[in-house]
Amino acid sequence: MSTFSYSKNDTQTSHTCYHCGEDCKDEVLHTDNHTFCCEGCVLVYDLLKESDLCRYYTIDGAQGISPDPGFFNGKFDYLDLPEVASKLIEFTDGKLTAVNWYLPKMHCSSCIWLLEHLYRLNAAVRSSVVNFPEKKVRITFESSQIPLSALATLLTRIGYEPYLSLDDLEGKQKQKWNRVRIYKIGIAGFAFGNIMMLSFPEYFNLGQNTTDQDLRLLFGALNFALSLPVLFYCAADFFKSAWSALKGRYLNIDAPIALALLCVFLLSLYQFIFQTDPGYFDSFAGAVFFMLIGRYFQDKTYAGIAFDRDYKSYFPVAVSVLNVDTETRKPITELQKGDQILVRNEELIPADAVLKSAKALIDYSFVTGEAEPVERTKGDTIYAGGKQKGTAIELEVLQRVSQSYLTQLWNNEAFSKEKDDPNQTLAGRINRYFSLTVLGIAVVTFLVWFFVLNNPETAFLAFTTTLLVACPCALLLSSTFTNGNLLSLFGKNRFYPKNAHTIERLSHIDTVVFDKTGTITLSDDAVIDYVGRDLDMDELTIIKTLAVQSSHPLSRLIVKHLPGIAVSRRALTGFTEVAGKGMRALWGKTEVKIGSASWVGAKLDEGEVNRNSEVFVSINEQVTGQFTIKSKYRPELAETIVALKKAGIQTFLLSGDKPTDQEYLTGIFGDASAIYFEQKPQEKLDFIRDLQNWGGNVLMVGDGLNDAGALRQSNVGLAVSDDINNFSPACDAIVEGVQLSLLPAYIRLAKSGQRIIKQSFAISLLYNIAGLSFAVTGALSPVIAAILMPLSSITIVAFTTAASNIAAGRATRKVTNVINAQV
Amino acid sequence: MSALYLLIFASLIVALGFLGAFIWSVRRGHFDDDYTPSVRILLDDNPEDTN
Numbered sequence: 001m002s003t004f005s006y007s008k009n010d011t012q013t014s015h016t017c018y019h020c021g022e023d024c025k026d027e028v029l030h031t032d033n034h035t036f037c038c039e040g041c042v043l044v045y046d047l048l049k050e051s052d053l054c055r056y057y058t059i060d061g062a063q064g065i066s067p068d069p070g071f072f073n074g075k076f077d078y079l080d081l082p083e084v085a086s087k088l089i090e091f092t093d094g095k096l097t098a099v100n101w102y103l104p105k106m107h108c109s110s111c112i113w114l115l116e117h118l119y120r121l122n123a124a125v126r127s128s129v130v131n132f133p134e135k136k137v138r139i140t141f142e143s144s145q146i147p148l149s150a151l152a153t154l155l156t157r158i159g160y161e162p163y164l165s166l167d168d169l170e171g172k173q174k175q176k177w178n179r180v181r182i183y184k185i186g187i188a189g190f191a192f193g194n195i196m197m198l199s200f201p202e203y204f205n206l207g208q209n210t211t212d213q214d215l216r217l218l219f220g221a222l223n224f225a226l227s228l229p230v231l232f233y234c235a236a237d238f239f240k241s242a243w244s245a246l247k248g249r250y251l252n253i254d255a256p257i258a259l260a261l262l263c264v265f266l267l268s269l270y271q272f273i274f275q276t277d278p279g280y281f282d283s284f285a286g287a288v289f290f291m292l293i294g295r296y297f298q299d300k301t302y303a304g305i306a307f308d309r310d311y312k313s314y315f316p317v318a319v320s321v322l323n324v325d326t327e328t329r330k331p332i333t334e335l336q337k338g339d340q341i342l343v344r345n346e347e348l349i350p351a352d353a354v355l356k357s358a359k360a361l362i363d364y365s366f367v368t369g370e371a372e373p374v375e376r377t378k379g380d381t382i383y384a385g386g387k388q389k390g391t392a393i394e395l396e397v398l399q400r401v402s403q404s405y406l407t408q409l410w411n412n413e414a415f416s417k418e419k420d421d422p423n424q425t426l427a428g429r430i431n432r433y434f435s436l437t438v439l440g441i442a443v444v445t446f447l448v449w450f451f452v453l454n455n456p457e458t459a460f461l462a463f464t465t466t467l468l469v470a471c472p473c474a475l476l477l478s479s480t481f482t483n484g485n486l487l488s489l490f491g492k493n494r495f496y497p498k499n500a501h502t503i504e505r506l507s508h509i510d511t512v513v514f515d516k517t518g519t520i521t522l523s524d525d526a527v528i529d530y531v532g533r534d535l536d537m538d539e540l541t542i543i544k545t546l547a548v549q550s551s552h553p554l555s556r557l558i559v560k561h562l563p564g565i566a567v568s569r570r571a572l573t574g575f576t577e578v579a580g581k582g583m584r585a586l587w588g589k590t591e592v593k594i595g596s597a598s599w600v601g602a603k604l605d606e607g608e609v610n611r612n613s614e615v616f617v618s619i620n621e622q623v624t625g626q627f628t629i630k631s632k633y634r635p636e637l638a639e640t641i642v643a644l645k646k647a648g649i650q651t652f653l654l655s656g657d658k659p660t661d662q663e664y665l666t667g668i669f670g671d672a673s674a675i676y677f678e679q680k681p682q683e684k685l686d687f688i689r690d691l692q693n694w695g696g697n698v699l700m701v702g703d704g705l706n707d708a709g710a711l712r713q714s715n716v717g718l719a720v721s722d723d724i725n726n727f728s729p730a731c732d733a734i735v736e737g738v739q740l741s742l743l744p745a746y747i748r749l750a751k752s753g754q755r756i757i758k759q760s761f762a763i764s765l766l767y768n769i770a771g772l773s774f775a776v777t778g779a780l781s782p783v784i785a786a787i788l789m790p791l792s793s794i795t796i797v798a799f800t801t802a803a804s805n806i807a808a809g810r811a812t813r814k815v816t817n818v819i820n821a822q823v
Numbered sequence: 824m825s826a827l828y829l830l831i832f833a834s835l836i837v838a839l840g841f842l843g844a845f846i847w848s849v850r851r852g853h854f855d856d857d858y859t860p861s862v863r864i865l866l867d868d869n870p871e872d873t874n
Contacts, residue, residue: 132859198831218831
């Protein structure tokens, strides 16, 4: 076996693209004394220069985005259909129209600047305002001057293709919960502050004469009036959530809170009406205010990550429909049985269909996990979810989108099942007993004072202070803040759990199941060997130039594997590509073929079972050799498995692929029985279910839709992604690929989190016991109780924050040390 | 003590005014995005001709 014999050209200096900042790997293009890596980048540069927008490059340096080469004219034509447009438009008055689009490519302050100067690119744009955290831009434009499709095209041409999903077409708009939440906090804070102020005289024992009595009545009435919006508006979510839990016959964390709030409010109301006491409206409003703030911070960490996408967001919004020689774009929701559709290279097949073209090469990696495309011939049925590779194909739709294969997979019960069993959360469990106990103590105290000691005044006082002092909000805060802080600590380590429940389930994990393709293998890198006679510089140039023409994944990998070779498009003529076979072109008078063995005319050795992908090369009908392409595993894989085993966690591998690299993987997983090949999505799901039936708490590590069922079925579904905006909707957490080695640390941190919650429960229990022992004797004044409550909360918050930070530091450091020691 | 009633209502009206201002600002989207404006203010509108 020989390796490449080319030597690095010493005189060649590396160029970086002025637009996108990437190294220029192929041809270097020069324009205005700047270097560019591709035509696309030059086009954007020219466009910006024309409109005097070159300041784009001086803000953050070369941060541009190379426009999508797959773009074609007419891609957005469907946006001009009235029924589509009406669903995407936020506002229109006939002249001015506003849209609010999600641009996932937005990433830096240059982007903000450029997107807010769209009016210079097209005068019909009146204004554009960026919301960077949400990656959205609101564009107001004159609809008579620029159609919606032209606006989308404009954004795409400068590299920011708007993300339009089927959900937009079906008219689902994201709720403005964020604002409602802020209203609630604001109003609760307003009520809390004013009630406190009006209660001041009460705190300092206002005089008891008649004029003071009138004032007392006024203060009481105002406090009552102020607490009404808090009860009916701000605290409504607690009551709603508690009520729906009660209807489902269980107690959730909101149930005791709702009960305590209701008790305090009714008691205060009683005291106000009968003028026995000023009531505890201040504590009531304060408790709601603080709890709302806690929840706000908990949710805010995750505002940037939209977990509410479903499979539909992977589907194209519109597809080309052929109608006697004319091609129109039609939203796929309106696709009917019998429609003739045209699917281009790299496009997803939106519905089950029959192939009308002679041949198609379908990549089902999205559905089955199999990395190599399969060939289909005319008349075959092609299921939705496959991606066409190569030339455009014609299809006849068999089923409407909502009835297709992927949708069926999605409708499996595992997807509809809610994982959050309330009894599984630690806080929920403790809280349930705690609130029952507190209520019991309060009732017993009340009854003893009322009937045995015959002291109704003290009975009410003791009852209230007991409820107040033991208010479960300290407990609520301890789990809310610990988990909230852990969520952000996980986020800093590039691990994004969906919610607090995920952290808790993560702490119980004892089995980890890995998917292979795209999870433990690198999606954009592979080990490529070349077997055959040595190639000289010219031949390598020819091969690379030819490979650049194709969008086939193997061609891409070969291009990537020849970094030092320049691409020259000039000499290439007569290029043809036959999907599923290979390419042919003329280089001057030399005929070059790249592709399968039969395509180039190579003989395969008899008996040799080859499990790797192979690409053969022939020059002038002479087979020079072959590239073998093996998927490359994440370098940290071995250490990760070792660390997981050390922590007593079982590991399995499920692959949709053919059994390649069995020896290597057995070495890593230690046991051949832990590795399963050729698993269909349903089998993966069943495997996880079996493990769970054996009592396992399973963490599934996968990459996307093809294992979505398994991800959803597992206790924690972890999606590996190199782009956190691109992940499976079924997952509970996302991790960046390079961080996968930290998995043992993440599990350990989740465990520490549970310990911290227990510790802070213990602390608040101490508070409660001390407070309660005063309260039941009736010796505690409500004011002191009201002061004690936030004080204990603050202690708890301080404790959980400090403890979880220390735990996070320790967990990640330990793993890094282990890895460093092994390397 | 009647002055007290007046003062209490005056103070409440002022407080309600601030609450109204708060609600107005939320409605106008002041709290929708707490990051972009901080960047926007640093970006000059007119490119300097020095470079």
